[in-house]
Amino acid sequence: MREEVRQIQRLLEEQVYIADAAIATALYLSMALGKPLLVEGPAGVGKTEIAKALASALNTRLIRLQCYEGLDATTALYEWNYPKQLLHLKLEESSSASEAEKEAMIFSEAFLLKRPLLQAITEHDRAPVLLIDEIDRSDEEFEAFLLEVLSDFQVTIPEIGPIKATHRPHVVLTSNRSRDLSDALRRRCLYHWIDYPTLEKELEIVRAKVPGIAETLSSQVAQVIQATRTMSLSKIPGVAETLDWANALVALQAPALNEEIVAETLGCFLKDESDIAAFKAELPRITTEYTD
Amino acid sequence: MSDLEVESVVLFCRELRAHGLSVTPAEVVTAATALRVIDMTNRDETFLSLRSILTTSIDDFQIFEEVFKRFWNQSHSPNRTAIVRTQSNSPRQSPKGLAFFLEHWGSSFSGGAQPIKVPGASDTESAATKDFSEFSNEELKEISRLARRIVRRLARKPSRRWRPVKRGHRVNLRRSLRLSLKTGGELIDLTYKERRPKRTKLFVICDVSGSMDLYSRLLLQFVYGLQNSFAKVESFVFATSLARITGELKNKTYQRALDRLSANIRGWSGGTRIGASLSMFNDQWLRRIDKRTIVIILSDGWDTGEPEKLAASLAQLKRRAGRLIWLNPLLGSADYAPVTRGMQAALPFINVFAPAHDLASLRALEPHLVL
Numbered sequence: 001m002r003e004e005v006r007q008i009q010r011l012l013e014e015q016v017y018i019a020d021a022a023i024a025t026a027l028y029l030s031m032a033l034g035k036p037l038l039v040e041g042p043a044g045v046g047k048t049e050i051a052k053a054l055a056s057a058l059n060t061r062l063i064r065l066q067c068y069e070g071l072d073a074t075t076a077l078y079e080w081n082y083p084k085q086l087l088h089l090k091l092e093e094s095s096s097a098s099e100a101e102k103e104a105m106i107f108s109e110a111f112l113l114k115r116p117l118l119q120a121i122t123e124h125d126r127a128p129v130l131l132i133d134e135i136d137r138s139d140e141e142f143e144a145f146l147l148e149v150l151s152d153f154q155v156t157i158p159e160i161g162p163i164k165a166t167h168r169p170h171v172v173l174t175s176n177r178s179r180d181l182s183d184a185l186r187r188r189c190l191y192h193w194i195d196y197p198t199l200e201k202e203l204e205i206v207r208a209k210v211p212g213i214a215e216t217l218s219s220q221v222a223q224v225i226q227a228t229r230t231m232s233l234s235k236i237p238g239v240a241e242t243l244d245w246a247n248a249l250v251a252l253q254a255p256a257l258n259e260e261i262v263a264e265t266l267g268c269f270l271k272d273e274s275d276i277a278a279f280k281a282e283l284p285r286i287t288t289e290y291t292d
Numbered sequence: 293m294s295d296l297e298v299e300s301v302v303l304f305c306r307e308l309r310a311h312g313l314s315v316t317p318a319e320v321v322t323a324a325t326a327l328r329v330i331d332m333t334n335r336d337e338t339f340l341s342l343r344s345i346l347t348t349s350i351d352d353f354q355i356f357e358e359v360f361k362r363f364w365n366q367s368h369s370p371n372r373t374a375i376v377r378t379q380s381n382s383p384r385q386s387p388k389g390l391a392f393f394l395e396h397w398g399s400s401f402s403g404g405a406q407p408i409k410v411p412g413a414s415d416t417e418s419a420a421t422k423d424f425s426e427f428s429n430e431e432l433k434e435i436s437r438l439a440r441r442i443v444r445r446l447a448r449k450p451s452r453r454w455r456p457v458k459r460g461h462r463v464n465l466r467r468s469l470r471l472s473l474k475t476g477g478e479l480i481d482l483t484y485k486e487r488r489p490k491r492t493k494l495f496v497i498c499d500v501s502g503s504m505d506l507y508s509r510l511l512l513q514f515v516y517g518l519q520n521s522f523a524k525v526e527s528f529v530f531a532t533s534l535a536r537i538t539g540e541l542k543n544k545t546y547q548r549a550l551d552r553l554s555a556n557i558r559g560w561s562g563g564t565r566i567g568a569s570l571s572m573f574n575d576q577w578l579r580r581i582d583k584r585t586i587v588i589i590l591s592d593g594w595d596t597g598e599p600e601k602l603a604a605s606l607a608q609l610k611r612r613a614g615r616l617i618w619l620n621p622l623l624g625s626a627d628y629a630p631v632t633r634g635m636q637a638a639l640p641f642i643n644v645f646a647p648a649h650d651l652a653s654l655r656a657l658e659p660h661l662v663l
Contacts, residue, residue: 029341029345032329082465099474192344
């Protein structure tokens with residue numbers, strides 16, 4: 001592995017993010033080539049965490065844009081601060097400024113409310129990490145708009161003119177694949193897929209993120225979760241659920257798993273009534289298999 | 293970065309394309325640029341880097357991995373004659389023509405062994421199974437009315453986006469403020485905004501193969517009604533292959549539309565290959581499908597192609613479309629169960645599975661057509 005990739009891995013590890021060679025390489029390339037990174041994978045595998053860990057590893061700001069249907073430029077890019085504009089006009093009522101001067105004043109940068117995309121472009125000190133979360137939830141129009149911003153990191157505000165990025169932000173996009181993204185957007189980005197972690201990796205994550213967890217308990221937790229993922233459930237537990245559960249078990253001071261404790265705490269990682277019923281039916285088998 | 297390395301990356305991209313991955317020139321350029329920052333002698337690094345550049349979805353990973361392994365094992369000099377082009381060579385059925393099947397519906401059914409039982413065929417008195425040509429003007433009008441009502445509903449739901457209007461309930465501050473400058477900063481003339489109506493698109497794909505003929509005439513009338521109601525409707529017909537008929541249906545009278553239609557889709561083959569037709573549809577039209585699109589497939593599910601192909605095409609469609617509706621005229625019969633292999637393969641991907649054998653069933657469709 002090359003030194004830069006290893007360094008990224010180390011930096012992420014310091015942020016308690018367990019990164020494998022694939023994700024570290026993808027991040028390295030994304031930074032070296034200045035291209036956005038599209039991260040896909042099932043819910044709860046830590047897609048968003050990548051951006052967070054990257055921001056703290058680079059010691060820079062994380063700017064997050066949460067996508068939803070109907071998200072448009074005024075919420076993503078900028079909006080004028082209307083109350084401030086009104087107040088300013090009131091204060092200037094008696095002044096001799098002409099209409100054109102007043103207009104130029106209230107449509108200047110001081111009256112601009114910067115939304116995430118504009119913030120990311122105008123960040124002064126150093127390149128921020130721009131997280132565009134759940135891009136698959138936005139609609140096609142927004143995707144097209146985003147493509148424009150991501151291609152040259154420049155936006156145009158009619159009243160002010162073009163604003164070019166002072167530092168090119170490190171862009172991470174996440175998607176749960178609830179709909180197919182456009183080809184144009186995909187091709188603009190580097191691609192990375194995160195799957196549910198392997199047993200070893202999950203164990204590593206639990207031990208890193210839940211300090212003070214006993215060795216046997218952590219490995220039992222990881223094994224039960226791995227077994228749960230092979231069942232046909234409507235909502236498969238992600239890493240976040242594993243950690244919730246491990247934390248709960250530590251709080252309850254459970255030394256190891258047994259049928260009773262699992263039954264009491266399974267709400268931590270199963271969030272669906274029918275899933276819980278299905279799991280309970282398998283509970284005796286699972287507990288005998290993974291506990292002593 | 294040596295010329296040799298660049299050359300092998302270009303050849304590798306070509307190899308990927310030959311195996312069905314679409315690699316654009318821009319991506320080849322990115323890959324070549326990446327050579328500056330990666331170490332080509334390190335295989336893992338090359339693999340991970342090129343994968344994140346040259347694939348755009350996890351669906352590409354397997355092909356990528358196979359091609360990568362083969363390519364870089366041949367020490368960067370791939371034997372290009374060995375490139376295997378993946379192309380389906382499924383045997384084509386003999387062309388017989390739609391017209392033939394319009395005349396001989398049900399009397400022959402290529403591929404399937406079982407004869408087709410048409411539900412309600414005994415029930416010939418009802419308007420439902422009456423041939424379109426026997427429909428009274430009033431009944432034909434009812435179909436058109438129904439289609440218009442459905443299309444109107446499509447346009448009525450508000451979206452989350454705004455548009456400026458003269459009169460409304462929400463003030464459009466941006467515009468009003470600008471206007472206020474004329475009156476010295478005093479807000480006198482307010483302008484308003486309202487939710488833009490949701491623009492739902494409709495894609496209708498109608499089966500016109502032999503087994504469907506009794507219904508397809510009636511259903512085409514319905515599609516004609518939809519098409520001519522000032523909405524975003526695209527219509528297609530298929531038997532063993534697919535044709536877009538949006539243009540043909542945009543005619544003043546249904547009869548003219550039908551004439552143009554039969555003139556333009558002559559020379560079709562006989563049976564039904566839903567999977568192949570849908571995959572043709574996906575190839576050309578999938579880009580236009582989004583979450584605000586309703587896709588309606590009108591078919592009885594008798595498929596002479598492979599059900600796997602049908603399932604794969606539907607899965608693809610389902611991922612992009614807002615809703616996938618399958619109207620099966622056979623479903624109107626009490627003793628019909630969707631047990632054909634094609635229908636079985638299709639069911640998991642369908643949001644609404646409903647009958648379409650009479651006016652009542654078309655009417656019942658209305659609520660499903662609002663996203």
